[in-house]
Amino acid sequence: MVEAEAGEMGAFQMKTPKFFYVACFVPLFAPAAAVRAEETPAPPRAVVENDRLAAVVDRSTGVLAALENKLTGETYTIGEDQFEFKTDSTAIRFQDVQLAALDVRGQTWNASYRQGQTKIEAVYTLDDHFLRKQLAIVFAQPTALLRAEVSRPRFATAGLKLMEYSYPKFGRKPGEEPCRTFFGRTAKGGLFAGVGMPFADTHLDGSQVHLAFAPHLKLAAGERFECEPVYFGVYRRLPNEADSGDEPSRSESDAMVAMTSAVLGPPRHGLAPMACGWHSEMQNYSYTSPADVEADMKSLDFLAECGIDWVSDSHPWGGEIDKINQLGADGRFQIGELTRQFLDHARQTGVQVVMWSTMTNSHPWWDGHGKGFRSDLPRWQSRPDKKRYDGTDGRYNGDLSSLLDRMPPGNCVANKPFMDWLSKLNLDIARDGQFRGWCVDGDFFGTGGYYTTIVPVTCLAEGHDHLPGDANFCCQRALARFIADVRKQQPQMYIFTCRPAQDLGVWALHNIDACFTLVEDGGPPDNLAAGDGIRKWSRIRVHRDFFPHYIDQPLLFPSCAGTDLAAHRWRSHEHLDFILLSALSSSPNQLFYLPTKGGIPDEDKATLRHWLDWGREYARFLLVRKDLPDWPTVDKVDGSAHIVEDQGLVFLFNSGKQPLEGRFALTDESIGLKRSEQFRVLQHYPVSEKQVIAKRGETILWQVPPETALVLEIQPAR
Numbered sequence: 108m109v110e111a112e113a114g115e116m117g118a119f120q121m122k123t124p125k126f127f128y129v130a131c132f133v134p135l136f137a138p139a140a141a142v143r144a145e146e147t148p149a150p151p152r153a154v155v156e157n158d159r160l161a162a163v164v165d166r167s168t169g170v171l172a173a174l175e176n177k178l179t180g181e182t183y184t185i186g187e188d189q190f191e192f193k194t195d196s197t198a199i200r201f202q203d204v205q206l207a208a209l210d211v212r213g214q215t216w217n218a219s220y221r222q223g224q225t226k227i228e229a230v231y232t233l234d235d236h237f238l239r240k241q242l243a244i245v246f247a248q249p250t251a252l253l254r255a256e257v258s259r260p261r262f263a264t265a266g267l268k269l270m271e272y273s274y275p276k277f278g279r280k281p282g283e284e285p286c287r288t289f290f291g292r293t294a295k296g297g298l299f300a301g302v303g304m305p306f307a308d309t310h311l312d313g314s315q316v317h318l319a320f321a322p323h324l325k326l327a328a329g330e331r332f333e334c335e336p337v338y339f340g341v342y343r344r345l346p347n348e349a350d351s352g353d354e355p356s357r358s359e360s361d362a363m364v365a366m367t368s369a370v371l372g373p374p375r376h377g378l379a380p381m382a383c384g385w386h387s388e389m390q391n392y393s394y395t396s397p398a399d400v401e402a403d404m405k406s407l408d409f410l411a412e413c414g415i416d417w418v419s420d421s422h423p424w425g426g427e428i429d430k431i432n433q434l435g436a437d438g439r440f441q442i443g444e445l446t447r448q449f450l451d452h453a454r455q456t457g458v459q460v461v462m463w464s465t466m467t468n469s470h471p472w473w474d475g476h477g478k479g480f481r482s483d484l485p486r487w488q489s490r491p492d493k494k495r496y497d498g499t500d501g502r503y504n505g506d507l508s509s510l511l512d513r514m515p516p517g518n519c520v521a522n523k524p525f526m527d528w529l530s531k532l533n534l535d536i537a538r539d540g541q542f543r544g545w546c547v548d549g550d551f552f553g554t555g556g557y558y559t560t561i562v563p564v565t566c567l568a569e570g571h572d573h574l575p576g577d578a579n580f581c582c583q584r585a586l587a588r589f590i591a592d593v594r595k596q597q598p599q600m601y602i603f604t605c606r607p608a609q610d611l612g613v614w615a616l617h618n619i620d621a622c623f624t625l626v627e628d629g630g631p632p633d634n635l636a637a638g639d640g641i642r643k644w645s646r647i648r649v650h651r652d653f654f655p656h657y658i659d660q661p662l663l664f665p666s667c668a669g670t671d672l673a674a675h676r677w678r679s680h681e682h683l684d685f686i687l688l689s690a691l692s693s694s695p696n697q698l699f700y701l702p703t704k705g706g707i708p709d710e711d712k713a714t715l716r717h718w719l720d721w722g723r724e725y726a727r728f729l730l731v732r733k734d735l736p737d738w739p740t741v742d743k744v745d746g747s748a749h750i751v752e753d754q755g756l757v758f759l760f761n762s763g764k765q766p767l768e769g770r771f772a773l774t775d776e777s778i779g780l781k782r783s784e785q786f787r788v789l790q791h792y793p794v795s796e797k798q799v800i801a802k803r804g805e806t807i808l809w810q811v812p813p814e815t816a817l818v819l820e821i822q823p824a825r
Contacts, residue, residue, distance in 0.1 A: 242334040
């Protein structure tokens with residue numbers, strides 16, 4: 108952590124035109140000759156603002172000069188909000204370009220620049236408590252773009268302490284984390300900044316933050332390239348908030364999640380309990396007989412009896428791997444008769460099936476059967492630089508080079524002709540109407556997701572979108588476009604993502620409804636400990652990884668993969684309500700691993716259905732969440748509030764052996780109450796006659812029995 112030096116914004120060494128636009132609209136990349144002089148000189152600075160944030164625009168350069176945090180009354184001076192593009196032959200530097208036009212209006216401003224025939228546009232957009240900056244560049248000649256630095260802000264505000272935070276950390280060594288955010292802290296609040304993409308090329312250098320990424324791609328003459336956005340936001344410290352050290356504080360994580368929620372959009376569905384077919388004793392490979400289908404139909408009946416109304420298909424491409432491997436240029440795919448029988452039965456039971464598609468290998472988990480797509484087009488194949496992955500680099504877990512030698516050649520997703528073909532295949536299947544949900548799984552190597560975190564992804568092939576070598580950015584952008592195509596063509600589709608988006612962090616979750624959990628064991632074999640684990644890991648994904656909670660997908664129960672029923676034991680039904688309420692309080696999405704063929708007691712089926720039906724009834728409250736301060740542990744009560752228009756639910760959890768007291772305040776900061784002055788608090792579950800009438804601001808104390816999940820209901824008292 109470093110402290111930014113105090114002082115004024117450094118001067119720009121920049122060639123500026125004599126005249127520029129101030130109040131009139133300028134078309135994108137308007138020629139400098141079209142700029143006309145104003146009779147009265149414009150003020151040197153303009154302000155774009157809302158009730159939380161003000162951004163100061165330097166009119167002479169078009170860049171961000173300062174941020175005013177209206178939540179705290181602080182102003183953060185910013186110098187060198189500059190850009191730089193490095194190509195294989197030159198560098199386009201901010202100090203060498205000319206400002207061609209500037210248009211400041213409403214919540215945005217646009218600045219257009221030129222260097223010779225190269226055109227650059229910077230668009231700044233204010234949104235609630237954050238500002239987004241996005242660059243676009245057009246080269247007149249074919250260009251190999253190596254690096255794009257969107258901004259390099261230098262913060263010159265006394266008392267501002269800067270910290271670099273990397274995430275997600277689970278399963279990674281230091282330095283492997285795909286995302287990075289920079290926090291600037293003061294006694295009252297602070298700011299945050301970063302690039303909205305995984306594995307950006309960012310770092311902190313004293314009081315300066317470098318916000319860049321490495322496209323490593325080929326651009327045609329006149330092709331417009333839009334950079335990944337960078338963001339600047341502000342927040343206010345919560346009352347009595349303790350120093351959080353190297354981790355985000357509660358106010359910082361709240362501000363980040365508010366931003367990612369705004370960027371990724373609100374939830375599209377209500378409660379969505381889903382079973383994973385692969386891990387629920389369903390057929391993992393192709394159907395070979397009517398008996399295989401009949402067995403999976405009974406699994407669907409089981410899920411319907413439990414109140415689970417979604418299932419992720421148990422085998423990629425409906426198990427039709429041979430057909431997928433044989434597809435040619437037209438990419439036409441017909442579901443087979445056995446698979447269609449399964450899908451027809453799913454509709455009859457009311458269980459909706461999620462189509463499971465893959466990217467670079469038709470079935471990377473089935474040795475000898477999975478293959479790269481379109482074997483007739485070897486130019487579509489990926490050519491990884493195997494020397495990079497021979498196990499000698501300490502970052503990599505295992506020898507990817509040996510695994511790649513054993514795998515059939517996969518496809519490079521950073522190759523537009525291939526991705527156009529694959530996208531059309533997916534959309535044709537989705538339009539057929541057999542599937543109500545869709546997911547993609549795998550990694551950029553075709554090895555089944557085991558090496559998602561390796562960067563850079565390499566491909567030495569010529570003729571793809573990327574330059575030979577580092578294909579990481581192009582792969583990420585192709586994946587995002589792939590998912591966006593499904594959302595655009597099928598806006599009501601429930602999109603459930605596994606790898607690689609699962610491992611890339613929150614910036615890979617655009618257009619996603621649920622992200623398969625980053626913890627895949629379902630928790631320990633005791634429902635109390637498992638419930639604590641579900642809530643803890645969900646908090647990590649929200650408060651440390653900045654997931655909106657409604658994209659999270661808590662996992663319940665150990666895997667029941669395969670059909671060896673003797674290997675799968677149903678855990679005791681004791682405290683089943685505890686683990687179910689833990690999952691429901693965490694997210695409107697849940698993923699279940701269940702013994703659909705081995706079965707569970709009828710009493711436990713009834714408990715599952717009861718709480719899932721309850722969740723559907725109260726779904727509008729579960730779509731919002733505000734956590735109480737204490738994290739799950741056996742010696743404290745933790746919980747979460749779910750308040751909509753001053754009414755809703757508060758969950759309290761005590762997994763310990765002694766009764767404990769839970770507490771929360773009737774305030775906005777504590778649980779999200781905003782307007783009413785008096786409230787009624789009553790115990791919803793376990794059913795009790797106890798209730799309290801209290802005024803806004805008062806603290807509620809509630810005794811929670813040992814090994815109990817408790818639900819309170821809050822409503823305005825009239």
